[in-house]
Amino acid sequence: MKEPEIRCPKCGWRPTAESRWSCVASCGTQWNTFWTAGMCPGCGKQWHHTQCPACHARSPHKDWYHFPDDDEKTVEEDIVETADA
Numbered sequence: 001m002k003e004p005e006i007r008c009p010k011c012g013w014r015p016t017a018e019s020r021w022s023c024v025a026s027c028g029t030q031w032n033t034f035w036t037a038g039m040c041p042g043c044g045k046q047w048h049h050t051q052c053p054a055c056h057a058r059s060p061h062k063d064w065y066h067f068p069d070d071d072e073k074t075v076e077e078d079i080v081e082t083a084d085a
């Protein structure tokens with residue numbers, strides 16, 4: 001079984017082990033969101049969108065995973081800036 005590649009669907013930036021995201025709207029925890037599939041370890045909030053530190057675009061968390069067998073397909077959809085429910 002192959003591991004998916006994780007990279008920004010917009011600019012191709014790849015997170016490293018040192019990359020951190022902040023649970024800004026909720027508890028302020030900083031963690032690597034790809035270790036928990038988008039769930040904040042501090043408050044358990046599930047983040048459905050992940051912001052890229054490189055290009056600052058917010059993309060659905062699942063769109064960051066690129067499986068080797070997937071055809072490269074460009075998702076042309078507008079991402080609205082809404083708070084995750």
Ligand SMILES: [Zn+2]
Pocket residue numbers: 023026027028029040041042043044045
């Ligand atoms: Zn949190």
Ligand SMILES: [Zn+2]
Pocket residue numbers: 008009010011012013052053054055056057
């Ligand atoms: Zn990016």
